[in-house]
Amino acid sequence: MTHTRNAMGRLRAGIALVPRAFVPPPKTPSQRLVEMLQATDLDRRPPTDQAMEALRRRLHAFYTGRDKAPPTRRELRDAAWLLWNGAPQGAEIPGLMAAVVEAASASPRRSRSLIEAWLRDFVPGSATVRAGGGSIRTLLAYGRDPLLDHWRQAQTAFAMFDADAGPARIGAALLTGPQRVEEVLAATGLDDAFRASGGYMRAILRGMLGVMPKVLRGGAAHVGLERAFAVLAPDGELRFGQELRGEVGRGLLAAWLDGGRPPAPTLREPVRDFLLRHLGDPRTRAPMWTPVGEAATALMRQWLARASLAAFFDLIAEHALDHQWRYRQAFWSAYLERGAIEDAWLALGSRVHSSAKTVSDLAGAFGRLEGGGVDSNQSVLLMRIGPLVLCEWSHNGKLRAWPAEWKNAPALYRSSYSRDDLTGKGLPFPSNPATGSRGSDDGSGLAHNGSDRGLWQGSAAELLARRAGFRITPAEWTPR
Structure with a gap:
């Protein structure tokens, strides 16, 4: 018993030393960040679509006098998610938006839900969205919740919740501002995947694309393009x-649709490659380009024609032992610089085809030249100039031309061609007394004779002047 009494005494003494209230250690920054993110996730959980429509009907009934039971706190919390969508929009129901804003003023979480809903359903030019932005600015001005500090700072720096000015200011900061793109997105909360997929971000992008032509014509075009x-x-x-x-x-092509100075290769090539990567090749994926419009698509085709010609010249230099090719290159380059070549497509012999797979500028957009009578090193360049389709062969092949509507005119963009596809009877080539060219009147094509004297060039130029309306001079087609 003595031992038991002594043990109980020691236990009571130990208990007396324990503090009456446990004080937890202070939270680390990481713990606070996790709590903030968890709270934000809760703020962006709208009701299901079915529950949303039921709530819309219920609130519409109350605010139009058909239901006497006032909305509950939870209903007003969830109502933020139907203010700027559906029919009718919650913000169009008289009294509902004022009630939601009043409830949000007493609850930081409801304020955050209101902000998330506004960013998600943002529509430029909407009167109700503009009014909602004004209410959010008032909540930020008078609220004290620390989790709203980020939004207060975004409002101060970018007028973010001004529906008219905010998207434009953020777009300008993204394109031309001193901060890095990542910093601007973080400062506005738009680095978050949920917000980055909403209407506010969509409005920013549309505004940016609207001013891209001005940026690309300016002195900092390369920087602006990289940021874009x-x-x-x-x-x-x-x-x-x-x-x-x-x-x-x-947006990326409009800077060069007004007939002004064409872009330098250091601008043209990144824009071309970006559009190929994300929209595809308009020659082989035309439906993807329908929303872009005819003028911009035509410009892209010309840029791709330039790439095809450049690749053709390079491949010929590698595979064709043709001392006259520099004259052909100079001739077609002159038409390219005039903007006459609207489109171009390559058909390559098997050996050249394998090499072309490594030509990045072609982006895989070329066909195969195969079948009997075709050399593995041979290549064909198909071009569209005005109403004509022209076929230029490497090695000793003749130049041929057809009106595009002729049934035997070769179609561009095919994956393979035989020799017969490309050697059908075409137009005669007229003589050109000014250059001494006799032409070729049997429709079997024009041989590349007398390159150094401009003989075949004069006949081809005369055909293109008569049939396509493009006239160039010997000074333009002579190699430099």
Whole structure:
């Protein structure tokens, strides 16, 4: 018993030393960040579509006097998610938005839900969205919740919740601002995947694309283009892919649709490659380019024709022992610089075809030349100039031309061609007394004779002047 009494005494003494209230250790920054993220996730959990429509009907009935039971706190919390969508929009139901904003003023979580819903359902030019932005600015001005500090700072720096000015200011900061793109997105909360897929981000991108022509004509075009790519396609995926592809194409090409100075290769090639990667080749994926519009698509085709000609010249230099080729290159380059070549497509012999797979500028857009009577090193360049299709062969092949509507005119963009596909009877080539060219009147094509004297060139130039309306001079087609 003595031992038991002594043990009990020691236990009571130990208990007396334990503090009456446990004080937990202070939270680490990481723990606070996790709590903030968890709270944010809760703020962006809208009801299901079915529950949303039921709530819309219920609130519409109350605010129009057909239901006497006032909305509950939970209903007002969830109502933020139907303010700017559906029919009728919650913000169009008299009294509902005021009630939601009043409830949000007493609850930081409801304020955050209101902000998330506004960013998700943002539509430029909407009167109700503009009013909602004004209410959010008031909540931020008078609220004290620390989790709203990020939004207060975004409002101060970018007028983010001004529905008219905010998207434009953020777009300008993304394109031309001193901060890195990643910093601007983080400062506005738009680095978050949920917000980056909403209407507010969509409005920013559309505004950016609207001013891209001005940026690309300016002195900092290269920097602006690099920043635009980082915004438009983070991680290699185009934002709002199918929805905005027309605006992306027009925005990146419109700077050169007014007949002004063409872009330098250092601008043209990145734009071309970006559009090929995200919209595809308009020659083989025409439906993807329908939203871009005819003018911008035609410009892209010309850029691709330039790439095809350049690749053709390079491949010929590698595979064709043709001392006259420099004259052909000079001749067709002159038409290219005039903007006469609307489209071009290559058909390559088997050996050249294998080499072309490594030519990045072609992006895999070329056909195969195969069958009897074709040398593995031979290549064909098909071009569209005005109403004509022209076929230029490497080695000793003749130049041929057809009106595009003729049944035996070769079609561009095919994956394979035989010799018969490319040697059908075509137009005669007229003589050209000014250059001494006799032409070829039997429709079997024009041999490349007298290159150094401009003989075949004069006849081909005369055909293109008469049939396509493009006239160039010997000074333009003579190699330099």
